[in-house]
Amino acid sequence: MIFDPTPLPGVLLVRPERHTDQRGYFARTWDAAVMAEHGLAPALAQCSTSFNPTAGTLRGMHYQEAPHAEAKLVRCVRGSLYDVVVDLRRDSPTFRSWMGVELNPENGAQLYIPEGCAHGYMTIEADTEVSYAISAAWAPAAARGVRWDDPAFGIQWPGTPEVIGERDATYADFAG
Numbered sequence: 164m165i166f167d168p169t170p171l172p173g174v175l176l177v178r179p180e181r182h183t184d185q186r187g188y189f190a191r192t193w194d195a196a197v198m199a200e201h202g203l204a205p206a207l208a209q210c211s212t213s214f215n216p217t218a219g220t221l222r223g224m225h226y227q228e229a230p231h232a233e234a235k236l237v238r239c240v241r242g243s244l245y246d247v248v249v250d251l252r253r254d255s256p257t258f259r260s261w262m263g264v265e266l267n268p269e270n271g272a273q274l275y276i277p278e279g280c281a282h283g284y285m286t287i288e289a290d291t292e293v294s295y296a297i298s299a300a301w302a303p304a305a306a307r308g309v310r311w312d313d314p315a316f317g318i319q320w321p322g323t324p325e326v327i328g329e330r331d332a333t334y335a336d337f338a339g
Contacts, residue, residue, distance in 0.1 A: 164191055166201050169264070171250050171257050173277040175203070176264060177236065181271065192238060192273060193296055203275060204234035204298040211295040215242070215286045219325030223283010224249055224309045231305035232278035234298040242291025243267035244284045245321045249309060252279035253339065261318050281309050285320050310334040
C-alpha cells in the first residue's frame, strides 16, 4: 500500500499496490499492521457500503463527535465519485479547510479520513457503489454534519446535486 499525503494533515490517499498477471490483479486494501505503522487507526469496528443509482447524488458532510469519533477509509468499487473532506479539528493548522479527490475502480485509490473531519461525496456516474472501513461503531446520538454548501468552507463540487437527503441539505451554518 502506498500512502500519499494531501493538503490536510492526517488525510491520506491510500493506493493499493496491484500485483498483476494473466488473471488480472491482486491488491491489499486493508492491513492493520501497516496502518498502525503509518500512525493511522488500525482497528475496524464496522464496514459499510452505499449504492447510488443516480449521478449527482450527494451524501454528506458527516462525522461523529467524541467519544464516538471515527476514522474512515473510503473506496469506490463501481462508478466514480468526488470525495470531500473538511477539517473540523480546532487545533489543526488547516481547520475549516477542505480537499477533494476523484475515486473510481480504475485508479483504485482510497481516502483515509481521520477522526475530527467531516466527509461526503458526490457521484459522478450513475450506479456508483462505495465501500467504507470505519474505526468506530455508528452512534446515532453522536452523529453530526455540516452543510455541503456552507460558505464557511467554500467547497467546490463538480456540479449541483441532483439527489440529496433532507438532513444533508438543511444543516445549519457552521458556527465554529
